[in-house]
Amino acid sequence: MERINSITDLVQASEKYRNALSRQTLRISVCADTGCIANGSLNVYKKLVEVAEKDGGLVNIQLLSNDENVKGKAIVKTGCLGFCTRGPMVRVDTLNLVYVHVKEEDAEEIYYSSLKGQVVERLLEKDPETNKPYLHIEESPFYRKQKINILEHSGHIDPASIEEYIADNGFRALAKVLSGLSPEDVNQIVSESGLRGRGGGGFPTGTKWKFARTQNSEKKYMICNGDEGDPGAFMNRSVLEGDCFRVIEGMMIAGYTIGADEGIFYVRAEYPLAVKRLKASIKQCEEAGLLGKNIMGSEFSYSLSVREGAGAFVCGEETALMASIEGKRGISSPRPPFPAVSGLYKKPTIINNVETLANIPKIILNGPEWFKSIGTEKSPGTKTFALTGKVRNTGLVEIPMGTTLREMVFDIGGGIQNQKKFKAVQIGGPSGGCLPESQLDNALDYDSLQKVGAMVGSGGIVVMDEDNCIVEVARYFMTFIQAESCGKCVACREGTKQMLNIMTKIVEDRATLEDLELLEEVASIVKDASLCALGKTAANPILTTLRYFRDEYIAHIVEHRCPAGVCKAFKHYTIVPEKCVGCGACAKKCRSQAISGIIKNPFQINQDLCIKCGVCKETCRFDAIEVR
Incomplete structure (x- = not known):
């Protein structure tokens, strides 16, 4: 090159x-x-x-x-x-x-x-x-209903070739900036576009940049957050694997705007291909003179480096991320001061996620009105989502903001697998919310989802059907959140542990209605009193499932049954005498010796000894084991 x-x-x-x-x-x-x-x-x-x-x-x-x-x-x-x-x-x-x-x-x-x-x-x-x-x-x-912007190069150009990126107007936005736009001009364009942070918070990007741009400091930092720790989410990983140069260009424009001469990519180590391609792309930019001193003959100098995260979910939070980069334990810190004032090494710092920065070059080239023509008034542009779960079509999706959940699940996703009935969609990662069928016509934008107790988050969508137990789903996400709490503040450290304990009691048929009241009380305290965004949203899976699926909680606690037939504690295994041939195969496989009988005669299951593992049903060749 x-x-x-x-x-x-x-x-x-x-x-x-x-x-x-x-x-x-x-x-x-x-x-x-x-x-x-x-x-x-x-x-x-x-x-x-x-x-x-x-x-x-x-x-x-x-x-x-x-x-x-x-x-x-x-x-x-x-x-x-x-x-x-x-x-x-x-x-x-x-x-x-x-x-x-x-x-x-x-x-x-x-x-x-x-x-x-x-x-x-x-x-x-x-x-x-x-x-x-x-x-x-x-x-x-x-x-059909997708609107491709962020992903326009992914699947079309060789992500390892800077030449192919340049051939499709790559770095032309940076050239436009360096040829006559002041940092104030660029900041104004981004502000007018209405671009909001795609990492989950949805904070106006232009406003965020202005905080750092107006700080008087000889050193400032620009950080790209590619940590993406949500289970089932892979949007940022895919963008980095398919179009590193576009994110790099966005990073450079952001650095120019806030007055930073150094940018850092923070990418989780579990993304080895993304890290490899990113490092190779940075090297190509350096060799081409697009990173370093006096870029394209201007007074702008900029360097980029990559730091690999250690896999902690909390390091997606800004203050924990910066602590990790500084070589400290990844834990959250109180704000203020905000990173834009005192961030990495106590210098003004802006942190944007991969998708936010990938939007910047097209906004500069096409103008803010172009961007605002897509999506909704308060949530313009497109958003990438990772669509997973019980839908026929899973994958990486890019849609205009404001597309409904129904369109996402039944048009793009192709509906539920195996003609099953839709039950819920978990949106926004483990700290997001579970929404029922009645919310399918809700728009996928920041404000609409917030009103119903969910959030866009980084963009993970998990679809569930009638075979999913919503209580067990909430317990699963709480298991993840509790394990990933950094433990710094009492509300999150102890609150998530108590919520998990109560959820475990419910799925194990040991809970009472008093436990349900306590669960709601603890969830509200965790939401209000936690230090960082992870803690403040940790109770969302509990609060939204209680709001929309309370009848399933009542079924578990009062009626002692799991409507979906998932929770092991509520399963009742019996042998149908008319079908049992008395072979004894189930008794030989039973781990708790709960099955007894005489060969060639119907066997029986001692319910006091049965651990409800299901091995007997898997073993029986005569379909003689019934589960209620």
Whole structure:
């Protein structure tokens, strides 16, 4: 990569690389994010490369850009295409085709069919009702209501190639800033766009930047929060794996605006691919002169580094994150002072998450009105969500703010698996809320969700059906939250422990209505008295399930039953005499010796000894074990 010493150099490089890409006579992109890699996409990629090399004429962007007379075929690895449940996915860019559930043995057929302009129909996504293949993946219900902005490069460009990013107007927003916009101008543009923090809090980004920009300090820091500790959430990971350069550009613009000359990416160590690609991208930027001293001939100098988090959920909170970077234990601190005034090493610091920063380049290039034209008045723009759980279509989704939960679950998600009935959706991670069917027409935006006791959070959505016990779900999330509490403040440290104890009593059939009253009281105290956002939202799973699913709590405590049939303590195993052949297999497998009888005669279960493990039912070949 040649060095870019001026804005003119950048414009010329962009034209050069765009021209080079246009001379790819065939381009096949293989999804190589963590999910598809786990499903074998790298084997597909290697086989495609092997076939292409054997056929001849395989080129890369460096070869194409160095010789304008060269044309050829390219096989590249890209980021996430979103439709995770259909991976591995392969895109034939030159034909605008996307193949799903691709296996290594499909590679040769895909390659030679693509050369002839032919379609491998059996590998296309199909209409779930008619089984008719979609010629273009965008026709699939999973994509129809999406609005792609943050994810526009993911699945389309090689995330390891700075040349491909520059070819698609990469770093042009930074060039626009450096060519005549003051920090105040940039701050004003971001403020007017209405961009709110995508990490969960939804605080206006422009306002946050202004706090740090107006501080009088020789040293300031910009931090990108890529910790993303919510179970089931993978939005930030996917953006970093598929489009590091865009986040880097956003970091640089943010640093310029607040007056920082140093930025730090804080990324959880459990994201090794994201960390690897991020470090490689930073190195490429340094080699190209886009990081370092006097960037593009301006007076702006900037450096970036990567710090890996140790996996603590609380380190997603700003003050705990900064403590971790400083080499201290990751625990929250009281505010004020706020980080924008006294943050990392007691210097003014701004912390934005990955998605927030990824929005910045397009806002600068297209203007605040463009951004405000998407989404709602108070929550403009798009938001990425990780859609998981009991829906047919799981994956990474980007929608305009204001899209309803119903559209998310039943249109994009394709509805509930196995014709089951929808029960609830957990939104906003473990500190979010569980919303029932009556809230499905609620808009996915900051204010609407807050009114019903939930929150956008980082963007994790878990869909549940009738087979999920809502009480057990709340207990599970409380287990996670309690384990991840940093323990600094009494309200969170002791309150989450007490809430977990009560929830455990409920699912083990040991609770009373007095316990339920105490649970609500403790939840309210934890919400009001905790030090940081983790503690203040820790009770959300309890409070929202009590608000919308109180009847299930009552069923557990008063009626001594689990409506979903999930909680082991409420299961009652009996042997149906008419079906039992007296083989004794269940008695041999019983861990608590609760089953007895005489061979060739019906056996019986001693309920006082039964531990409700279910092994007897799994063992019986005659369906003689009944569960009530």
